[in-house]
Amino acid sequence: MSETNNWPECMNCDEGRLVPLSDFGAQGAAVHYKAWVCTSPECEFNLKIRNGEIHINEPIIRGARVR
DSSP: OOOGSOOOOOOOTTSSSSEEEEEETSSOOOEEEEEEEEEOOTOOEEEEETEEEEEEEEOOOOOOOOO
């Protein structure tokens, strides 16, 4: 079983998986699992932690694609 199969299934669409994203805090320290997003492009379900509060399904701002 690959590592990606260990991520939880998205309960919003039942097709994708929720994968974690990390970020950096204001002081530059790594913040692991700051957000979870569905791997299905059509679903776009997401959970984000900001200042200790959980935000669900905020709009996704698409940045430049990494090649």
